[in-house]
Amino acid sequence: MDENEFLAARFEESRTHLKAVAYRMLGSLSEAEDAVQEAWIRLSRSDDRQIDNLGGWLTTVVGRVCLDMLRSRRSRREEPLEAQTPDGHTPDPVLGPQPGGDPEQQALIADSVGLALLVVLETLDPAERLAFVLHDMFAVPFDEIGRMVDRTPAAARQLASRARRRVQGVDPAPDPDLVRRREVVEAFLAAARGGDFDALVAVLDPDVVARSDGGAGAPSLVRGAASVARQAMMFAPFARSSQMALVDGALAVISTREGQRFSVMRFTIERGRVTELYVINDPARLPELDLTVLND
Numbered sequence: 001m002d003e004n005e006f007l008a009a010r011f012e013e014s015r016t017h018l019k020a021v022a023y024r025m026l027g028s029l030s031e032a033e034d035a036v037q038e039a040w041i042r043l044s045r046s047d048d049r050q051i052d053n054l055g056g057w058l059t060t061v062v063g064r065v066c067l068d069m070l071r072s073r074r075s076r077r078e079e080p081l082e083a084q085t086p087d088g089h090t091p092d093p094v095l096g097p098q099p100g101g102d103p104e105q106q107a108l109i110a111d112s113v114g115l116a117l118l119v120v121l122e123t124l125d126p127a128e129r130l131a132f133v134l135h136d137m138f139a140v141p142f143d144e145i146g147r148m149v150d151r152t153p154a155a156a157r158q159l160a161s162r163a164r165r166r167v168q169g170v171d172p173a174p175d176p177d178l179v180r181r182r183e184v185v186e187a188f189l190a191a192a193r194g195g196d197f198d199a200l201v202a203v204l205d206p207d208v209v210a211r212s213d214g215g216a217g218a219p220s221l222v223r224g225a226a227s228v229a230r231q232a233m234m235f236a237p238f239a240r241s242s243q244m245a246l247v248d249g250a251l252a253v254i255s256t257r258e259g260q261r262f263s264v265m266r267f268t269i270e271r272g273r274v275t276e277l278y279v280i281n282d283p284a285r286l287p288e289l290d291l292t293v294l295n296d
Helices: 003-026 029-044 054-076 103-110 115-122 126-138 142-148 153-170 178-194 197-203 225-233
Strands: 204-213 220-223 242-247 250-257 260-270 273-280
Touching (some): 003 054, 029 054, 054 142, 115 126, 178 197, 178 225, 178 250, 178 260, 204 225, 220 225, 242 260
Antiparallel strands (some): 242 250
């Protein structure tokens, strides 16, 4: 094995960790991949003999790359028709294994990082986000974080503390009762099957968000109980042949057509109402999902 192959092998040992850092920083799987690739480019152009702690060095590089990407995202201020966060960016939810992905890597990325937390992180200033993610999630010392953001360790500590207060202040309180959550999903299905618009609205949170990924083009996005209910009315034919399941620990509904899995709809339920729907009907991803079908 030559020197380049040895360096590449050492980098691959850190890839899972680096992608987890980047995903928590950016909320985007594709951007996380880009950040990790940039770290490899910088490593390949560096003298690795001068690097005492390769893992720490790579984490620092990925942190800097992500910080630049977040600042660039904010400076562009590209506002879509329905911006979800101050910079108009909507985090990518993780729903089961990604095509071509390493299951262990995907599990690490998804661990303790639900979409709700990613949305909260999107409200933070880039420096706050970096300090919170690197210190609270990956135990990076404040002196290293301070160097990344050109501040003292004490100032970096304040960034993380301020971010922590904001995260704790808006963290949603999910309903832990699976039976109750299942009742909410069943009420949604009954209303969809019966074409009962008012009943659908009643089971949805006023600020519910529905996302769908069909595999072609950008995922669609719908906000608000009335708009989501109108979309759910079109789901009625498939609701009649649906099965309840668990995916990523969340309740989901599997719909079939001619005996084949057609779509999976995952529900996020808080305080007795549906706050988020995530529908995946990408034929390439459906077979990859790790589903547990629930008995009636």
